[in-house]
Amino acid sequence: MADVKTSVIRALKEMALSLKLEGANAFRIQAYEQAARQLAGVSEDRLLELVRTGRLTTLVGIGPSLAEHVTELVNTGQLTGLEELTERYPDELRALVRLPSIGPRRALALWEALGTADPAALVEACQQGRVREIPGFGRNSEQTLLASLQQLLGEGLTDRRPLAEVLPEAERLLAYVQQGPGVVRASLAGSVRRFAETVGDVDLVASAPRARAVLDHFTRWPDVVKVRGSGESLASVILDSGLQVDLRVVRDADFATALHHFTGSKAHNVRLRTLARRKGLTLSEWGLHDLKGRKKRVTDEDGLYALLGLPFIPPELREDTGEIQAALAGDLPDDLVTEKDVLGIVHSHSTWSDGRSSLREMALAARSLGMQYLTVTEHSQTAGYAGGLTPADVRRQWREIDALNRELGPHFRLLKGIESDILEDGRLDLPDAMLTQLDLVIASIHARHGMDGARMTHRVLTAMDHPRMDILGHPTGRLILRRPPYDLEMKRVLERARQTGVVLEVNGNPNRLDLSGAHVREAMDRGVRLCLSCDSHSTAELGHLRFAVATARRGWARRSAVVNTLPAADFVSTLRGNHP
DNA sequence: GCCGTTTTCGGCCCGACTGTTTTCAGTCG
Numbered sequence: 217m218a219d220v221k222t223s224v225i226r227a228l229k230e231m232a233l234s235l236k237l238e239g240a241n242a243f244r245i246q247a248y249e250q251a252a253r254q255l256a257g258v259s260e261d262r263l264l265e266l267v268r269t270g271r272l273t274t275l276v277g278i279g280p281s282l283a284e285h286v287t288e289l290v291n292t293g294q295l296t297g298l299e300e301l302t303e304r305y306p307d308e309l310r311a312l313v314r315l316p317s318i319g320p321r322r323a324l325a326l327w328e329a330l331g332t333a334d335p336a337a338l339v340e341a342c343q344q345g346r347v348r349e350i351p352g353f354g355r356n357s358e359q360t361l362l363a364s365l366q367q368l369l370g371e372g373l374t375d376r377r378p379l380a381e382v383l384p385e386a387e388r389l390l391a392y393v394q395q396g397p398g399v400v401r402a403s404l405a406g407s408v409r410r411f412a413e414t415v416g417d418v419d420l421v422a423s424a425p426r427a428r429a430v431l432d433h434f435t436r437w438p439d440v441v442k443v444r445g446s447g448e449s450l451a452s453v454i455l456d457s458g459l460q461v462d463l464r465v466v467r468d469a470d471f472a473t474a475l476h477h478f479t480g481s482k483a484h485n486v487r488l489r490t491l492a493r494r495k496g497l498t499l500s501e502w503g504l505h506d507l508k509g510r511k512k513r514v515t516d517e518d519g520l521y522a523l524l525g526l527p528f529i530p531p532e533l534r535e536d537t538g539e540i541q542a543a544l545a546g547d548l549p550d551d552l553v554t555e556k557d558v559l560g561i562v563h564s565h566s567t568w569s570d571g572r573s574s575l576r577e578m579a580l581a582a583r584s585l586g587m588q589y590l591t592v593t594e595h596s597q598t599a600g601y602a603g604g605l606t607p608a609d610v611r612r613q614w615r616e617i618d619a620l621n622r623e624l625g626p627h628f629r630l631l632k633g634i635e636s637d638i639l640e641d642g643r644l645d646l647p648d649a650m651l652t653q654l655d656l657v658i659a660s661i662h663a664r665h666g667m668d669g670a671r672m673t674h675r676v677l678t679a680m681d682h683p684r685m686d687i688l689g690h691p692t693g694r695l696i697l698r699r700p701p702y703d704l705e706m707k708r709v710l711e712r713a714r715q716t717g718v719v720l721e722v723n724g725n726p727n728r729l730d731l732s733g734a735h736v737r738e739a740m741d742r743g744v745r746l747c748l749s750c751d752s753h754s755t756a757e758l759g760h761l762r763f764a765v766a767t768a769r770r771g772w773a774r775r776s777a778v779v780n781t782l783p784a785a786d787f788v789s790t791l792r793g794n795h796p
Numbered sequence: 797g798c799c800g801t802t803t804t805c806g807g808c809c810c811g812a813c814t815g816t817t818t819t820c821a822g823t824c825g
Binding site: 241242243244245246247248250251276277278279280281282316317318319320321322351352353354355356357406419445447450477478480481482485486487488489490492493494498499500501502 | 797798799800801807808809810811812813814815816817821822823824825
């Protein structure tokens, strides 16, 4: 079941799309879209409180009219007028708008001219040459439309990929661009730099005196299979992996504003430009200018934000979910967690269960990353498919852990733990007598994902009430682009975490990123603590930590809320302090 | 539909590109 906040946001977005089809005033449409984003940055409890007290209009971008709509949505689940608009424009028409190069105007033109928005019927119309007869369309746009319709009917249009699938290739390409002729600075930009969960393409920005030479260098990268376009300052290519990469090259004096512009998000940029206007400045990728067209000197993003009267806003926060207002008010977290803050690797598997590296290899790798400890948390006995450990196995493993600690100490420690399955009735998978002897207990769901919301919520809350439960592993169970989260009332899970002191995991496995940034933000609002974990099954996967850190930052997580920024002894004792 | 350190009305973010046009609308980021 979707929570109230999610359904309100969805309704506002639906309304915006309907109004686009309706040909409504563009700024009215924008108002709905901005309101949706604004609410995304507010916790559900705060939203309900603002509705109850009639103070919704204290949010930027929500005036009397939208406040009324949101109140109606919260109270009744309906929005007057939305249903009527939805019926006027069928779902197929709404889906058309998502096709590349098709917006509301052209979708409507197709629908009206052909009397249908059904993708299969449109394919036929393209093949019969009927689309090119429609005013505003021609031979080229007919071909483009046909191609994207066929893709839509084939594997679907979700050509987004998990960030981690893209990042290594993007970083290799960045290193290559940095070696281009005359390159002064180069950086990743776009959703990759913001560490979004999924990315559609990769954006790079570089500075050099002669753009053309760098662009030629770029298009000669061995993995390039197709050059989509190459102009004076931009080249766009397709790699053999199917990934699209765009490179912009500017003079170094323009690097900071170009990098900022192409990092986005679009909504963040829009709001920042509005702020600039109010200060009598205009901001674009080509610089910050005053009203007389004089260019301000901007050498880096720090300087850009400073000229606008703001502290630096890290890329992970640039989603227009309240970060600019918070920055203006001095309310941005001043101790946003960083990778350097993390002192221990939490949640790891070895060859004792389903890992691919030995315990010794894992320990040495963690130590060489500068970590002070690694928690050994194999699967428990119920997870037979993953080589889960029986109590006897766990005791045997302790002997190896003790030996390794004698060898690798005293500045590095393996902590004794387990990742216990949460059974169907919410019990943990090992006897209490054993759980109390462990340094930490992660408990996670690995089976029976499909329970209904009431039973699943009860199952998780029951586990959290266990006095030896320290950390809830991958709390929502989602797999990015593959599996939706469990049917779980997150609000109650967060509340129980606050009451019991149970720590919620931010699992850095790039297919999970669980909790999500949005849930991290709700956890922060409630004072719930987090641990940033790798869920590593090999030494290479210790690198998952960066995704956990980035996801936590996207949820504005403070260092002080993250338990594995503590040294080993404090980490163990703070977990022991649970269940007051 | 929102908003106000020039405005309670009249503005509202910026630029590039594409394809279809013959001066520009629509789309995109």
